[in-house]
Amino acid sequence: MRMNMSIFKVKVQVYAILMLAIVSACDYSNRTFLTEAALIPVPVSVSSSKGFFEFSEKTNIYLVNADLELHRVAEFLNDYISPSTGFLLSVKEVESAEDVFGVIFVLSDDSDFRNEEYELRIMPNKVVLTSATHEGIFRGIQTIRQLLPASIEKQTVQNDKWVIPAGVIRDYPRFQYRGAMLDVSRHFFGVEDVKRYIDYLASIKMNRFHMHLTDDQGWRIEIKSWPKLTEIGGQTQVGGGRGGFYTQDEFSEIVRYADDRFIVVVPEIDMPGHTNAALASYPELNPDGIAPELYTGIDVGFSTLDTRNELTYTFVEDVIREIAQLTTGDYLHIGGDESWVTAKEDYIYFINRVQDIVLKYNKRIVGWDEIATAELRPGAISQFWKHEENALKAAQQGGSIIVSPADRAYLDMKYDSTTVIGLSWSGFIEVDRAYEWEPTALVEGFPEALVYGVEAPLWTETIETMKDIEYMIFPRILGIAEIAWSSADNRSWDEYKFRLAAFEKRLSAKDVNFYKSPLVPRK
Ligand code: TNX
Numbered sequence: 001m002r003m004n005m006s007i008f009k010v011k012v013q014v015y016a017i018l019m020l021a022i023v024s025a026c027d028y029s030n031r032t033f034l035t036e037a038a039l040i041p042v043p044v045s046v047s048s049s050k051g052f053f054e055f056s057e058k059t060n061i062y063l064v065n066a067d068l069e070l071h072r073v074a075e076f077l078n079d080y081i082s083p084s085t086g087f088l089l090s091v092k093e094v095e096s097a098e099d100v101f102g103v104i105f106v107l108s109d110d111s112d113f114r115n116e117e118y119e120l121r122i123m124p125n126k127v128v129l130t131s132a133t134h135e136g137i138f139r140g141i142q143t144i145r146q147l148l149p150a151s152i153e154k155q156t157v158q159n160d161k162w163v164i165p166a167g168v169i170r171d172y173p174r175f176q177y178r179g180a181m182l183d184v185s186r187h188f189f190g191v192e193d194v195k196r197y198i199d200y201l202a203s204i205k206m207n208r209f210h211m212h213l214t215d216d217q218g219w220r221i222e223i224k225s226w227p228k229l230t231e232i233g234g235q236t237q238v239g240g241g242r243g244g245f246y247t248q249d250e251f252s253e254i255v256r257y258a259d260d261r262f263i264v265v266v267p268e269i270d271m272p273g274h275t276n277a278a279l280a281s282y283p284e285l286n287p288d289g290i291a292p293e294l295y296t297g298i299d300v301g302f303s304t305l306d307t308r309n310e311l312t313y314t315f316v317e318d319v320i321r322e323i324a325q326l327t328t329g330d331y332l333h334i335g336g337d338e339s340w341v342t343a344k345e346d347y348i349y350f351i352n353r354v355q356d357i358v359l360k361y362n363k364r365i366v367g368w369d370e371i372a373t374a375e376l377r378p379g380a381i382s383q384f385w386k387h388e389e390n391a392l393k394a395a396q397q398g399g400s401i402i403v404s405p406a407d408r409a410y411l412d413m414k415y416d417s418t419t420v421i422g423l424s425w426s427g428f429i430e431v432d433r434a435y436e437w438e439p440t441a442l443v444e445g446f447p448e449a450l451v452y453g454v455e456a457p458l459w460t461e462t463i464e465t466m467k468d469i470e471y472m473i474f475p476r477i478l479g480i481a482e483i484a485w486s487s488a489d490n491r492s493w494d495e496y497k498f499r500l501a502a503f504e505k506r507l508s509a510k511d512v513n514f515y516k517s518p519l520v521p522r523k
């Protein structure tokens with residue numbers, strides 16, 4: 001009997017160990033190998049070796065081939081880790097990575113590196129991050145940040161061991177355009193909120209920030225030649241609240257903040273529809289000379305600029321000129337969606353003329369997929385959100401597309417029927433649905449080479465606060481970032497969901513509000 005009991009005990013122990021092994025095989029939180037780190041987006045290649053690198057207050061950051069810009073980029077590592085570690089790493093210039101121990105950033109002239117590509121070699125005595133560009137170093141710093149324990153995201157000093165597992169990561173993006181949009185018209189969000197949004201994009205290696213600056217409910221960017229756009233058109237928002245707008249100085253501050261993080265701002269002036277705020281500001285833009293009331297509801301498709309009035313083009317050119325001067329990036333987004341009260345031929349006439357104005361100011365045209373019903377000008381990019389026939393029309397004209405499928409990538413859609421905020425016109429989008437799709441396979445017959453990138457839009461009819469923003473974007477935006485960055489064969493939901501479970505600890509440590517999906521296997 002005694003004998004049997006002890007065999008039984010041993011069996012129980014063996015089962016317990018086995019169970020533990022199975023459970024922990026799915027738990028990324030205490031991983032000791034680099035290949036098991038819960039990185040999002042998942043890198044192109046990762047290999048593990050023995051040991052760890054440990055950060056301490058004595059760790060230095062060494063720069064090889066330093067310039068001012070590399071110094072600036074290096075300080076991001078301090079910015080990210082100082083609050084929780086209490087360390088302020090000194091930054092020093094050296095000739096080579098050979099004889100020093102610590103964190104080493106190498107700006108390499110190796111032409112084998114693609115744009116944004118980086119290599120991270122982690123050894124027990126040094127971490128060497130190499131790239132041919134400052135941008136690549138910046139992306140690599142995001143990886144270092146994610147390799148540290150989740151508590152690195154806390155804003156007070158933590159008593160933790162700041163170790164990262166040894167090995168090598170080689171990494172570069174799949175798509176050139178990896179972005180998210182924020183609608184600041186339906187509800188206005190101030191500069192601090194926008195900066196926070198930009199920080200979120202930077203942390204997951206996104207490089208484009210699309211700002212939906214104008215719509216029926218509000219004009220949010222100061223235009224010096226047409227001041228009433230914001231004086232009147234910026235006064236309110238959905239629900240009748242205070243609204244607001246960015247002065248040109250504030251907008252420039254946003255552009256600079258994004259540039260500093262290697263994120264290009266894509267400004268959108270939506271036209272000829274979605275223009276009630278402009279029409280309410282200037283009676284002369286209306287065919288009958290009478291301004292409509294400001295609008296605080298959430299209907300779409302009821303407003304249009306007068307496409308056959310020359311004053312409209314004076315207005316559009318003034319706006320485009322000022323916006324073009326304020327932005328450092330290549331793009332100018334002209335909207336073009338849901339112009340349901342513009343006659344088809346007027347719409348085409350308008351989009352063609354506006355494209356020429358954009359080109360006159362040396363910007364690249366971007367517009368919602370409807371713009372492909374007009375004659376796309378060279379370099380024009382159509383943003384596929386809904387109409388497959390428009391994506392194909394763009395391709396026939398040699399135009400590339402950014403993919404933002406409304407039933408996969410729209411961050412304003414409810415997760416399920418119980419989600420309190422959000423819309424559901426394109427269905428519910430659970431976290432797996434936002435992750436399990438392939439950008440080049442959305443439209444049958446669409447040439448893969450013309451897919452320029454991936455973007456997740458956040459429309460804000462029902463989104464009023466930063467906490468609301470966080471709840472709708474997290475965690476779905478992580479999946480979109482991975483689709484945009486990582487190679488298709490490195491992705492599967494069944495593996496990703498465990499990385500997501502680990503990543504949630506980072507979001508919690510950062511005090512980010514997020515949707516706790518029942519599909520995520522947290523413990
Ligand atoms: C459609 S997507 C719109 C927006 C709305 C959004 C709400 C697109 C190009 N237009 O005006 O805000 O649906 O989900």
